Amino acid sequence: MTAERIDGKAFAALLRERVGALAGQFEQKAGRKAGLAVVLVGEDPASQVYVRSKHKATVAAGMESFEHRLPVDTSEADLLALVEQLNADDAVDGILVQLPLPDHLDEQSVIASISPDKDVDGFHVTNAGRLAVGQNGFVPCTPLGCMMLLTDRLGDLSGLEAVVIGRSNIVGKPMAQLLLDANATVTIAHSRTKDLPSVVKRADIVVAAVGRAEMVKAEWLKEGATVIDVGINRLPPAEGEEKGRLVGDVDYAGAEGIAAAITPVPGGVGPMTIAVLLRNTLVAAHRNAGLEVPQSL
Ligand code: NAD
DSSP: OOOEEOOHHHHHHHHHHHHHHHHHHHHHHHSSOOEEEEEEESOOHHHHHHHHHHHHHHHHTTOEEEEEEEOTTOOHHHHHHHHHHHHHOTTOOEEEEOSSOOTTSOHHHHHHHSOGGGOTTOOSHHHHHHHHHTOSOOOOHHHHHHHHHHHHHHSOOTTOEEEEEOOOTTTHHHHHHHHHHTTOEEEEEOTTOSSHHHHHHTOSEEEEOSOOTTOBOGGGSOTTOEEEEOOOEEOOOOTTOSSOOEEOSBOHHHHTTTOSEEOOSSSSSHHHHHHHHHHHHHHHHHHHTTOOOOTTO
């Protein structure tokens, strides 16, 4: 068997196109563009790249992008004051504070200061709680993107065995919650799980969100499983390479011979994250403007 490659890049491009069209309709109805504010504290190079691509994607989707770049020594009081100002600004539908923050700033307090109705990253405890009890809130972008890829491929997930490897608040836990809501039978595996290979073996759906290069071996997988690889790991550079290759948490080459479908790294889950951020922002905009959220979002 050669697994089908789940093309997250193409899927994300279609989602962005759909969001762009609906953002145009929102502007006509609301008399303003949907707006996303992104706050970056400091000059972490990876964060700068993420913030730049979020800005470009927001503008390309026909939405307003408000960028706030603050110096690395910004006080918590100043950062909280900015978030307060954005909470009160009617032109801002979504607020994202780029993580990680410099060490002197408490991430939990900063996330807690964002209005839950503008928390398009879905990290606020109110949104985690809403997800847990099945209320409409905001779901973190990466697991929601994984879910879109899974339902696109598999349709109804009822009764399927799903194993999520990793239990972070950003990926593993919300992923498990979404799968549970879709009536899958869900196991969350983590660093203390005993005999991970046999846990993975029973899964029709495997979502790997660990951050360890090619940890999940082909022989752990059940024949015909659908594999979503969230991990992004850079291998040490091979001879003659300037930078090492990017790989996921799953041994892709091996898994291709056993799984029915698998997301590649790069080009799988990664591109979905920003596309879903745009989607969440447009959902926030409709809710904030008192408009019905379009079904196709
Ligand atoms: P994290 O470090 O917060 O969590 C990792 C989880 O893996 C932990 O819950 C831990 O219990 C588990 N774990 C660690 N070692 C393990 C082992 N040996 N066996 C089983 N479980 C083990 O990471 P995260 O933020 O959830 O991210 C996970 C990976 O996903 C990272 O590679 C990250 O770069 C990537 N990621 C990608 C995107 C994207 O857009 N594609 C977004 C977020 C995270």
